[in-house]
Amino acid sequence: MYTFQEQLERIKDGKGFIAALDQSGGSTPKALLGYGVTDNQYKDETEMFQLIHNMRTRVISDKNFSQDKILGVILFEKTMKGLIANEAVPSYLLEKHIVPFLKIDKGLEDLKDGVKLMKPIPNLESRLSEAKGLGIFGTKMRSVIYEDNIKGISDIVKQQFAVGAEIIASGLVPILEPEVDIHAEDKPEIEAILKKHILLELDKLKADQSVILKLTLPTVPDFYKDLVNHAKVVRVFALSGGYDIDTANTLLTKNKGVIASFSRALLNDLKFQQSETEFSTALAGAIDSIYKASIT
Template sequence: MDQFEKQFQRIQEGKGFIAALDQSGGSTPKALLGYGIKENVYSGKEEMYRLIHEMRVRVMKDPSFTGDKILGVILFEKTMNGFVDSVPVPEFLWRKNIVPFLKIDKGLKKIESGVKLMKEIPTISERLQDAKSKGIFGTKMRAVIYAKDEAGIIEIAKQQFEVAKVVLENGLIPIIEPEVDINADDKVEIETILREALLAELDKLSSDQNIILKLTLPTEADYYTELIQHENVIRVLALSGGYSRDTACRLLTQNHGMIASFSRALLDDLKVKQSPDQFSKGISTAIEEIYQASIT
């Protein structure tokens, strides 16, 4: 069994969750602020990226951050190209039995028809081949739904699957993430339209085209069971979407077969000035809570 097959099996059958350490240029200042680093502390993007990389390395090196409870990690491109103690990040993670993924979207367009579609992804095939050469197993791309507009929601599903097919053609596994805003007025109706749009796109795939879904926790428990059971779906991940970790974990336990892929809800309690013991306690507590919710 080669590395890809081992990683595929791990994601499909393993117990645990997928951590999201993929804050990009737009969301990095907020992530650093949550970590206790204000914008006036650094100047310029390079220093900002250096600081967020140091935070991520601190997380990845923690003794509790292992494949025992973490199946995979979604990385920002600069993190993929970075190192942990001179070891390339994807290799460092796989040594821990953690499967590396790469965020490939380049941000969102302006809202139209109640949704924000992805911006164009330039030189996508070259980027995918580069990622594959560095040990990346799969990719993630995100778009957001804000309102009940059937045409917009269907367009998001179509765009996500179009990119997913390019990812598959390049030998990687795509995570499709059509996020539903948790504060949307018509969240239940949005989820109904989205589920049908995703099922319609899934049914167009051939038997050897396998994808992962990353979805906002639904209002109705177990609402995405049909997606979880679909033959082309390897796994369905849950994003926290602005919920607190307690709320996200509580909702996740009500959705059997979904596992977490949290970012802020994973990192919320971590601060730059914490002692090693305080930091380790914070990350290990978060990992344990999210793990338990993911195996319920």
């Protein structure tokens, strides 16, 4: 059995990266389009979700998608409840010694004070209980910062940590993702304010509380070093944020101790029309490059 403590130690100290396969309903059409599936190839939401599940199944079951380079996977809720080879997806991953996480946020509020906060997350307690019962180790939730606005950035960080406390109380480990938009005009200034407020919230955590941070690759190399080394931070992940895989990997190598948690950068070269050999080769190339950037 792959215990919670073993999973925690793997996420904290393991060599590899996190695969983000958590595109939600709103972003699924775009994800499918990137995969070479247009919206006229499915007639309704049910078929759409089946196609994206088929894509994720193809990725997760590939021989190259292994514990050697993949530490964990962030899942969409429908994927968590789905099957691969007649087995629940979290169980399938755990058998491969890959740690399963669940995306729990329900999208973003409208822009206010330069940020988009998370929408309320309904039935959180029951959803966390169900996830834990299925073998989920932790959760992920995303909000986005677009402008240099102290109030907005402070509000985002406080919201992330408040929901994070509920996740911890449920026995799961939260990934807090206050993304900074890569096109923000004052990106370095935003990152300075963000780090300051994250450190303030980390210092409020109790002895038995810790979090994972998932952050946009910073403008200044090693800017999040003090977060990487913080006693309350299990690990710092980096999101690709719209960067292509080469750019994301290059930036990642400039941030020691940070590992990738890429989605688009991981999946970009995978196409529905590829043969199994072509698909596997493309996936192996992406995995290898992201792995090397994560351990450099």
